Amino acid sequence: MSKSADILSMPTDKIPVLEVSDIQATVLRPRPSPYRGQYVVLRIDDAAQGREMLRRIIPYIAPADDWWLPTLPGWMGIGLTYHGLKALGLPATSLETFPQEFREGMASRASILGDVGDSAPANWEYPFGTPDMHVAIAIYSKDEESLETTLALARQSHHDLPMISVVYRLRFSELPNGCNPFGFRDGLHNPNVEGSGAVVHPGSGRPVKAGEFIMGYPDELGATAISPEPEVLRRNGTFVAFRKFHMRVAAFRHYLREQASSPEDEDLIAAKMVGRWRSGAPLVLAAEQDDPELGADQDRNNAFGFGDDTHGLKCPFSAHIRRVNPRDALRNELVATNLHQFLRRGTNYGPPLPESVMEDDGAQRGGVFLLIGVHQRQQFEFVQSQWITDGNFISHGREEDPILGNGGGDGIFTIPKRPVRRRLHGLPQFVAVQGGEYCFMPGLRALKWLAGLEAGATA
């Protein structure tokens, strides 16, 4: 059996040419930095008006070949939910060829995903988890002025269509130093998509077959997607798991203060939980203290594996980055890590909690993640259920990810150490899911096909 795992990790020669002018930029292009933007969710109450809205917005949906020279002040990405496709009039014969998790919706997957307690769909914001979420639009710009221009373009697509309603808006923008609300530089690693033409930095791993992230090309098992149907709809499309998190920054700071013996120890515990220091410097390369120069250096801050840290003495087995992206850590296990990768487009929202403030100010702050991949059950759902909300794969029993897990006040976090390991108890939940949904992100031709659907047309 280990033989088949070896075959899986062996790259083949032929690299297909990706139709980058048809693939949405959001799939392949990193968001700008600094960034400003808005997520908008629309509900369609009339199929013809929905298709008109699509026709108008398509010219502003950026393709991935406009990579280095954006011709617009910003760009948009668009995704459609199961209910959205239905509202546009996509026939049932096509709808039923979509994957199960997409048809069911993310809320119905809560028990698999560990979305329980505070993260349960019953506590989500409207319209997440309801049939009213139809179209999700991500609008990215580099500054406030360009954002206003881009938002105006988006608005024109539906402002005079009474059966199209905006049911959700969320502004997002980069926090100082590109950090997340917990104070860690983030968005540092993404898989290297074969043939995408993206700049490859050391440590991004061997190229992963494009078919893992875009339909129409061979995936890591050599298969090319044969559904959903028809082919014109799926070609150059993909799926995205949309996740909105609220981050409890004050609770995080409190917990660190409680557990640590000194301010330095606070930083160390926090770094052990994440697997990186606040600057982004990985523990594997900087085990004792932060190294901001290393953290900021794209050519070095990913150039590491866990193969030389087999006891987890530098980076704990349970650290967030070692769980969600084990790199070479599981190389002796019967797990094909190449099947469990997805692209991450993360953004932060809300104001930062000023440094050293220990009390919650009640502000909404956190992150929104677009987790992109063709095989969501093997990708996001696998990582979420096996690697984030469980510990058995690293022989840690039910221990969960210290940052993303559902600690709920009785969580534990194990830090390997000699002669005696250190274990933290009473971990609260630092991150609560406030909404999520699966969206289909079609290629541009497919969007035009959808916009041209006639009432009663058969796929």
Place this chain on the structure above:
Amino acid sequence: MTVAQHAQVVKSASASIARPGAKAGQTSEFTLISKLKPGAAERVRALLADGFTGERQKNTDRIATVHDLRFVIFDNDTRIIFASTFDGGWEKYIDDFGGIIPDEIDLLFHEFEGYPGINHPSIKDWIVAQQVTAVGFYSAYPSASVRDIWKALKIKGAVDTLLDVASN
């Protein structure tokens, strides 16, 4: 001869008889396939609706040699499989059921067609007639008994506590 005396004779007589069931290390598998009495399927389902929780869990734990057990109803509710993995020998396994929790066993098995009662002299012959030996049997820990595992878990808990105290 009283029933108890008779049972003793049967027990000692059968002690040297080869018993069905495959072995892996010191564990054995036990697979019993039987017809159900008419209409029994629903009654068995109701009986097991709460699973092995509460008193039933505690009672079954008292045997302390059973790794797991399951009841599976099949063939349009006409037949049932009872399967388990246990430590040690076949005779003791059956004797423990009869000695430790006879009422519980009778309650669970009386819907099996022809079941004579756990302390009936013919119980072992009835079991042998219904038991089917597995053609393949795997154990991840063939040398560990239920008691070994319980003890190891206890030690793990104690070591966890020790390590927490030592590192603070």
